[in-house]
Amino acid sequence: MVSKPPAGDPVQDAPQVTPPQHAAAGLPAVGHTLRIAREQMGSVRTARTLLKVNQKDGFDCPGCAWPEGDRRHVAEFCENGAKAVAEEATLRRVTPAFFAAHPVAELAERSGYWLGQQGRITEPVLLPEGGDRYEPVTWERAFAIIAEELTALSSPDEALFYTSGRTSNEAAFLFQLFAREFGTNNLPDCSNMCHESSGSALTETIGVGKGSVSLEDLHRADLIIVAGQNPGTNHPRMLSALERAKAAGARIISVNPLPEAGLERFKNPQTAKGMLRGAALTDLFLQIRIGGDQALFRLLNKLVLETPGAVDEEFVREHTHGFEEFAAAAGEADWAETLAATGLSREEIGRALEMVLASERTIVCWAMGLTQHKHSVPTIREVVNLLLLRGNIGRPGAGVCPVRGHSNVQGDRTMGIFERPAPAFLDALDKEFGIVSPRHHGFDVVRSIQALRDGEAKVFFAMGGNFVGATPDTEVTEAAMRRARLTVHVSTKLNRSHAVTGRRALILPTLGRTDKDVQRGGRQFVTVEDSMGLVHASRGNLPPAGPHLLSEPAIVARMARAVLGADSATPWEEFEADYAAVRDRIARVVPGFEDFNARLAASPGGFALPHAPRDERRFPTKTGKANFTAAPVEYPRVPEGRLLLQTLRSHDQYNTTIYGLDDRYRGIRGGRRVVLVHPEDAEARGLADGAYVDLVSEWTDGTERRAPGFRVVRYPTARGCAAAYYPETNVLVPLESTADVSNTPASKSVVVRLEESPAPSA
Ligand SMILES: Nc1nc2c(c(=O)[nH]1)N[C@H]1C(S)=C(S)[C@@H](COP(=O)(O)OP(=O)(O)OC[C@H]3O[C@@H](n4cnc5c(=O)[nH]c(N)nc54)[C@H](O)[C@@H]3O)O[C@H]1N2
Numbered sequence: 112m113v114s115k116p117p118a119g120d121p122v123q124d125a126p127q128v129t130p131p132q133h134a135a136a137g138l139p140a141v142g143h144t145l146r147i148a149r150e151q152m153g154s155v156r157t158a159r160t161l162l163k164v165n166q167k168d169g170f171d172c173p174g175c176a177w178p179e180g181d182r183r184h185v186a187e188f189c190e191n192g193a194k195a196v197a198e199e200a201t202l203r204r205v206t207p208a209f210f211a212a213h214p215v216a217e218l219a220e221r222s223g224y225w226l227g228q229q230g231r232i233t234e235p236v237l238l239p240e241g242g243d244r245y246e247p248v249t250w251e252r253a254f255a256i257i258a259e260e261l262t263a264l265s266s267p268d269e270a271l272f273y274t275s276g277r278t279s280n281e282a283a284f285l286f287q288l289f290a291r292e293f294g295t296n297n298l299p300d301c302s303n304m305c306h307e308s309s310g311s312a313l314t315e316t317i318g319v320g321k322g323s324v325s326l327e328d329l330h331r332a333d334l335i336i337v338a339g340q341n342p343g344t345n346h347p348r349m350l351s352a353l354e355r356a357k358a359a360g361a362r363i364i365s366v367n368p369l370p371e372a373g374l375e376r377f378k379n380p381q382t383a384k385g386m387l388r389g390a391a392l393t394d395l396f397l398q399i400r401i402g403g404d405q406a407l408f409r410l411l412n413k414l415v416l417e418t419p420g421a422v423d424e425e426f427v428r429e430h431t432h433g434f435e436e437f438a439a440a441a442g443e444a445d446w447a448e449t450l451a452a453t454g455l456s457r458e459e460i461g462r463a464l465e466m467v468l469a470s471e472r473t474i475v476c477w478a479m480g481l482t483q484h485k486h487s488v489p490t491i492r493e494v495v496n497l498l499l500l501r502g503n504i505g506r507p508g509a510g511v512c513p514v515r516g517h518s519n520v521q522g523d524r525t526m527g528i529f530e531r532p533a534p535a536f537l538d539a540l541d542k543e544f545g546i547v548s549p550r551h552h553g554f555d556v557v558r559s560i561q562a563l564r565d566g567e568a569k570v571f572f573a574m575g576g577n578f579v580g581a582t583p584d585t586e587v588t589e590a591a592m593r594r595a596r597l598t599v600h601v602s603t604k605l606n607r608s609h610a611v612t613g614r615r616a617l618i619l620p621t622l623g624r625t626d627k628d629v630q631r632g633g634r635q636f637v638t639v640e641d642s643m644g645l646v647h648a649s650r651g652n653l654p655p656a657g658p659h660l661l662s663e664p665a666i667v668a669r670m671a672r673a674v675l676g677a678d679s680a681t682p683w684e685e686f687e688a689d690y691a692a693v694r695d696r697i698a699r700v701v702p703g704f705e706d707f708n709a710r711l712a713a714s715p716g717g718f719a720l721p722h723a724p725r726d727e728r729r730f731p732t733k734t735g736k737a738n739f740t741a742a743p744v745e746y747p748r749v750p751e752g753r754l755l756l757q758t759l760r761s762h763d764q765y766n767t768t769i770y771g772l773d774d775r776y777r778g779i780r781g782g783r784r785v786v787l788v789h790p791e792d793a794e795a796r797g798l799a800d801g802a803y804v805d806l807v808s809e810w811t812d813g814t815e816r817r818a819p820g821f822r823v824v825r826y827p828t829a830r831g832c833a834a835a836y837y838p839e840t841n842v843l844v845p846l847e848s849t850a851d852v853s854n855t856p857a858s859k860s861v862v863v864r865l866e867e868s869p870a871p872s873a
């Protein structure tokens with residue numbers, strides 16, 4: 112299987128390379144932000160929009176899920192948040208004339224970057240059966256087509272309802288309600304590819320699948336371990352929190368195969384001192400081999416157990432279960448194996464241990480570097496073991512901090528976007544709406560692709576996102592999608608998923624976070640939940656991209672009426688007219704949202720959802736205690752001559768949305784087809800810096816996948832490891848290569864060989 116660089120694209124991929132930087136943000140970031148914003152929005156709209164990001168009366172930044180904090184600066188946004196806003200608030204438009212001029216086959220040849228640059232979609236369009244391009248369609252006809260296809264299915268489980276993580280609480284609640292009234296739990300979401308491993312590990316060990324810390328906790332921690340995360344690019348506002356924690360005396364360990372600029376030094380653009388010198392953040396950098404984290408934490412646990420007085424015995428006795436079995440397993444941890452798995456030295460691990468023992472309040476933060484491996488769930492459980500040993504859950508300044516991705520991915524899950532809903536949630540939903548939700552589990556992302564491939568699923572409906580762009584095994588996934596009878600995308604911007612369609616396809620244009628939303632009941636706002644369980648309102652203030660856009664709640668409500676008709680007793684019209692009516696229902700179904708509307712009115716900054724382990728050291732697990740766990744230590748075994756490839760984000764992208772072709776902190780400009788390789792690994796293969804290679808992934812069943820034409824960049828990554836950008840490398844990730852338990856694609860551990868190839872002709 113081979114992925115081709117898109118042809119017919121005016122953008123040349125010609126990467127230029129300079130040495131990586133050692134500090135993030137500061138002046139270049141501010142200049143870069145304003146330039147991108149003005150290009151997309153013009154000066155007036157730029158000022159008007161950026162001033163409203165993350166303000167109490169403004170909209171939630173559609174960038175990441177990092178919380179805003181109380182002291183909202185006038186400009187509480189970051190470079191990459193501003194890019195996300197500019198991308199959405201752009202003045203460029205994709206109109207029916209655009210679709211008339213560009214057949215779908217041509218769109219399929221374009222790069223994701225080019226597609227995204229065309230602007231906001233303004234009208235609903237239909238690709239008719241046998242047609243070669245999208246045509247304008249009325250909303251009524253679009254919903255009639257959806258109803259026609261859905262009611263023709265032999266079972267509701269032949270339909271898939273995907274959600275990406277920007278969808279508001281209100282839209283998500285309605286979407287899952289519709290799916291369950293229709294009769295299926297097939298609600299795959301981007302979380303399946305993202306923090307599912309965190310949710311799986313945390314639910315089992317502490318009873319709540321979410322992080323247990325607040326911003327205040329970070330500010331007062333003694334030690335913050337940041338493992339498998341690149342906040343300088345992906346959560347830039349987190350750097351301010353780390354800076355503040357450092358100023359209050361915290362120490363920081365970063366665990367990463369790459370030296371990420373943001374973690375080394377942070378130049379806070381909001382302070383004069385920060386702009387000039389910046390703050391050093393990391394005290395100890397552990398340059399770990401990809402996938403070595405479980406072994407590292409297991410050995411640390413053994414060493415803590417062996418240190419007299421290091422275990423918080425009262426906490427372990429009162430609040431935990433499974434200690435004996437865990438201690439026995441940890442006792443087996445082996446130095447030689449750990450050094451091999453991690454590539455670290457004894458001294459480095461010794462220093463990490465000292466810092467762990469010196470800390471009374473430890474927080475571990477992580478993201479995709481821990482969640483996207485075969486053994487991600489046991490890895491995160493091992494992190495929890497360390498925190499439990501020292502009583503670091505439910506203590507101020509301590510806890511688990513999985514740093515979520517999309518701005519409302521956590522809220523979507525809270526609202527019931529889950530293929531394996533808890534029975535209690537369904538009971539409450541059924542009682543409120545007088546429906547009978549299916550109790551059998553639905554399909555997650557990977558299972559959905561398999562279902563399409565095998566003809567078990569026939570209609571695919573996406574509430575946002577870029578399903579075929581974001582999922583693994585591109586060739587397999589695209590072929591699977593093309594088998595669908597109908598594909599529907601509720602979208603703001605064009606992407607690859609609009610070019611890889613079923614027999615018929617619809618694009619339904621929708622309002623984004625920045626857009627003003629007026630319904631029959633007046634001007635509306637929506638709500639979101641951030642990475643730390645704070646719920647707050649988000650209000651767009653820009654005139655929508657065109658008069659034909661519908662909001663996400665309106666689209667769900669109208670679809671529901673078209674599909675369910677008189678069978679549904681749910682007041683869909685009322686919900687569309689006034690989202691407060693939706694919130695009244697959320698208040699009665701979802702624990703923690705009691706008096707939702709009243710509480711929002713009383714606290715404009717938002718309110719925190721309850722979290723039993725954090726608030727009261729109560730652990731709603733099966734044992735009623737926090738669970739220690741003891742899985743065998745795993746780490747990737749890489750055959751001779753091969754490298755372990757991680758697929759990650761550049762500084763100029765938001766997942767599959769490409770803002771530009773630079774990765775400034777890593778010193779790469781003007782191109783994305785690069786592979787970062789340790790100088791000695793390149794040397795051993797006779798590859799000069801600037802050589803071109805094909806990346807060939809080798810899967811255990813003997814199949815190979817190829818991504819051609821990547822420029823080799825000699826880069827200070829851990830030995831034996833390589834890195835290249837997603838989504839260009841998704842073609843290399845086998846559909847069956849997933850994490851145990853969570854079924855998350857193992858996008859951070861792909862065994863590859865490099866085959867020298869001719870430089871692409873310019
Ligand atoms: N600007 C911007 N912001 C974003 C996004 C974006 O694309 N652009 N995406 C959003 C989303 S949905 C998400 S989920 C988050 C993603 O945020 P991140 O998880 O920071 O994103 P990645 O680029 O995948 O980076 C993974 C990090 O883990 C490291 N890593 C890889 N493998 C390992 C390993 O085995 N062990 C350890 N210890 N480290 C490892 C990599 O070197 C890298 O630093 O960001 C969110 N915010």
Ligand SMILES: Nc1nc2c(c(=O)[nH]1)N[C@H]1C(S)=C(S)[C@@H](COP(=O)(O)OP(=O)(O)OC[C@H]3O[C@@H](n4cnc5c(=O)[nH]c(N)nc54)[C@H](O)[C@@H]3O)O[C@H]1N2
Binds near residue numbers: 276278577623841
């Ligand atoms: N190889 C590899 N693959 C990965 C990852 C990786 O690290 N490596 N990371 C995974 C992760 S963590 C994630 S979260 C997924 C992301 O998967 P997705 O969430 O599916 O992908 P995005 O690229 O974020 O989706 C972008 C599209 O969302 C639409 N959009 C933007 N805003 C809105 C809105 O407000 N409403 C609606 N309806 N649509 C909107 C636009 O049309 C835009 O083109 O990718 C995963 N895939």
Ligand SMILES: [Mo]
Binds near residue numbers: 305515516
């Ligand atoms: Mo994500």
